[in-house]
Amino acid sequence: MTNLKGKNLISITDYTKEDYLTVLDLAEKFEKNPNQPILNDKVVGSLFFEPSTRTRLSFETAANRLGARVIGFSNPSATSLQKGESLHDTIKMVSSYTDIIVMRHHKDGASRYASEVSPVPLINAGDGANQHPTQCMLDLYSIRKTQGTLDNLKIAMVGDLKYGRTVHSLVQAMSNFNAEFHFVSPESLAMPENVKNFATNSGLKYYEYDKLEDVVPFADIIYMTRIQKERFPDQLEYEKVKNAYIMTAATLKGCKDNMKVLHPLPRVNEIAMDVDKTPYAYYFQQAQNGMYVRQALIASILGYADKVK
Amino acid sequence: MTTNNKELVVEKIANGTVIDHIQADRVFKVVSILGLDSYEDEVLIGTNLSSKKYGKKGILKIKNKYFTQEELDKIAIIAPTATIITIKDYEIKEKKSLEIPHQIHKIVKCINPNCITNVEEIDTQFEVVGKDPLSIQCHYCEKTMQEIVFND
Ligand SMILES: [Zn+2]
Secondary structure (H helix, E strand, C coil): CCCCCCCCECCHHHCCHHHHHHHHHHHHHHHHCCCCCCCCCCEEEEEECCCCHHHHHHHHHHHHHCCCEEEEECCHHHCHHHHCCCHHHHHHHHHCCCCEEEEEECCECHHHHHHHHCCCCEEEEEECCCECHHHHHHHHHHHHHHHCCCCCCEEEEECCCCCCHHHHHHHHHHHHHCCEEEEECCHHHCCCHHHHHHHHHCCCCEEEECCHHHCCCCCCEEEECCCCHHHCCCHHHHHHHHHHHCECCHHHCCCCCCCEEECCCCCCCCECHHHHCCCCECHHHHHHHHHHHHHHHHHHHCCCHHHCC | CCCCHHHHHHCCCCCEEEEEEEEHHHHHHHHHHCCHHHCCCCEEEEEEEEECCCEEEEEEEEECCCCCHHHHHHHHHHCCCCEEEEEECCEEEEEEECCCCCEEECCEECCCCCEHHHCCCCCCEEEEEEECCEEEEECCCCCEECCCEECC
């Protein structure tokens, strides 16, 4: 177990393999026993410069179940930011009131910068197109929970692998666990070179496909992502490929028994409703796991890990 | 003034800096990055000169000018093969080759328009992740880029 007291979480690579396991073990305790008011004297700053109801509710519920109080905003239009206050000054002000800050921002790198301004630790709840490390942590938690291990798994990632930050982080995190990666995407949305290099440099193998069916027989995890129409420079190209990345219950015929389908949610149409009823659907539980992981992060970063039962 | 190319190159300056072995296609970039186009003392610019090592090279002689480390880092980023020769009283005081720094502070701008460094007043920071070709990663937005844009 590692000590995470005071350690910012901005990018998934800020934490080590041992740090991940520390958080996951603690999250397991919260799953069994979610109401542990050990942070009665703590105040959590929840700063959502960009609205994200799903992530915000997960963090704020996590803080509440720990007995902490939450201050902040869910919509920047209601704050002095509207009057042009800098991020720097907002963070200076909020950090003087709080013990830890959870922050989401539409600009890439905003959370790293805020963590350098803030004297209290900061958890990145998403900075533009860059990082969303707590999503990655809950993905790890979900993978371990469904597979019983994080080691030596075959992880398939499907859809928009170019712009999908969750799949980039997941490759980085899973590179610690001898994963084998299988990337399924249209050519124009393929996994970026720097992410593939990360896998190669970690001594791991990856394979690329253009059809979802190709990975179904052997994948332990199929991680689905949204394909957004706007990402295609050519709408004709979108019309051509869109159906190739839609999963239905029939698509999953012949998959492994232990296989689980993950998705960062919200989904649009890439997973058909009939998949929900199969034993392979795990995306709703995956979202719920986010709360336990966030409880674990808040408690351990504030130095209360040993108080968790 | 002689028309002999070789003699022009070796013409000496009393005090100042000679930047030798600049890749020929980078000479004018170095001139602009160092602001030498508005420098008021003598500047000799030589380009497409033959060089045993590089085929063609460029050279700059700048009278009464010595460069700061920050300026040397800028030169290293654009012209990593360059040699810096410091001249005092017609004597060579120091001759050194440049090294691309591991980190680049302040002088380079992030090309990601959505990067926080392009919104707030923040000193930029980059990690050099590849040297040939030069590839840098923004400390804030984590984007990797090959295109180098200097701050004004
Ligand atoms: Zn940047």
